[in-house]
Amino acid sequence: MRVAAISIFPEMFRAITDYGVSGRAVSEGHLVLDCINPRTFTHDRHRTVDDRPYGGGPGMVMKAEPLEAAIDEAVERVGGEAKVICLSPQGRVLDQAMVESLAEEPGLVLLSGRYEGIDERVLESWVDEEISIGDYVLSGGELAAMVLVDAVVRQIPGVLGHSQSAVEDSFADGLLDCPHYTRPEAHRGSRVPEVLLGGDHERIRRWRLKQSLQRTLIRRPELLQERELTAEEQRLLAEIENERPD
Numbered sequence: 001m002r003v004a005a006i007s008i009f010p011e012m013f014r015a016i017t018d019y020g021v022s023g024r025a026v027s028e029g030h031l032v033l034d035c036i037n038p039r040t041f042t043h044d045r046h047r048t049v050d051d052r053p054y055g056g057g058p059g060m061v062m063k064a065e066p067l068e069a070a071i072d073e074a075v076e077r078v079g080g081e082a083k084v085i086c087l088s089p090q091g092r093v094l095d096q097a098m099v100e101s102l103a104e105e106p107g108l109v110l111l112s113g114r115y116e117g118i119d120e121r122v123l124e125s126w127v128d129e130e131i132s133i134g135d136y137v138l139s140g141g142e143l144a145a146m147v148l149v150d151a152v153v154r155q156i157p158g159v160l161g162h163s164q165s166a167v168e169d170s171f172a173d174g175l176l177d178c179p180h181y182t183r184p185e186a187h188r189g190s191r192v193p194e195v196l197l198g199g200d201h202e203r204i205r206r207w208r209l210k211q212s213l214q215r216t217l218i219r220r221p222e223l224l225q226e227r228e229l230t231a232e233e234q235r236l237l238a239e240i241e242n243e244r245p246d
């Protein structure tokens, strides 16, 4: 997948190109990330990318011209068919379904705003979609862009080894993840659930599914509303309801 990130702080993206799963995806060629700095496309002595807002008010607004030139370059780098996304608090909130859909795109251009935001004419004419990673304001779109890239890159075949499958990621099946344990068996007097110590894989699978259902029911019940439940899941939920303290 080819991604072009537009930002006045391109170095920030080292956080995903130099570490972990996303870093390996870059080194193995599953992900190509170009960073494009709008300042490159300024022509004044101060390399101005922002200016005061019409109508007054606090802060500054990112100027259209440098951003549009950067988007133009980014679309070319990504190879023409690119979805241009602006990360902003005004966007549709990202969820796993959107992540899986974005992973199908041949190329993405991710626009990270700073200051109070971006001249609306850029959003109107150049941006296909605004996406938010949650209902809070950040100092810039870069961290949001990196969150999106990290989530998307996990969906690319070959990025996660056999040992970690994106299919088993908690949100992949619409449920919260089950508890995980590793050595030692007893830690500060707290023991690993016996079921996980035996070799009964079917019993372990069922226990993990029940734990996921129980956690989802307790912490995020609304996720169960949107989800088709298998017969087995319905049975396990009934067991959970019966076991719940009155």
Ligand SMILES: COc1ccccc1CNc1ccc(C(N)=O)cn1
Binding pocket: 087, 088, 089, 112, 113, 114, 115, 116, 117, 118, 131, 132, 133, 134, 135, 136, 137, 138, 139, 140, 141, 144
């Ligand atoms: C006032 O900031 C902006 C205003 C407009 C655009 C970009 C920014 C940059 N900030 C962002 C960006 C994304 C998110 C998010 N929730 O995804 C939160 N903040």
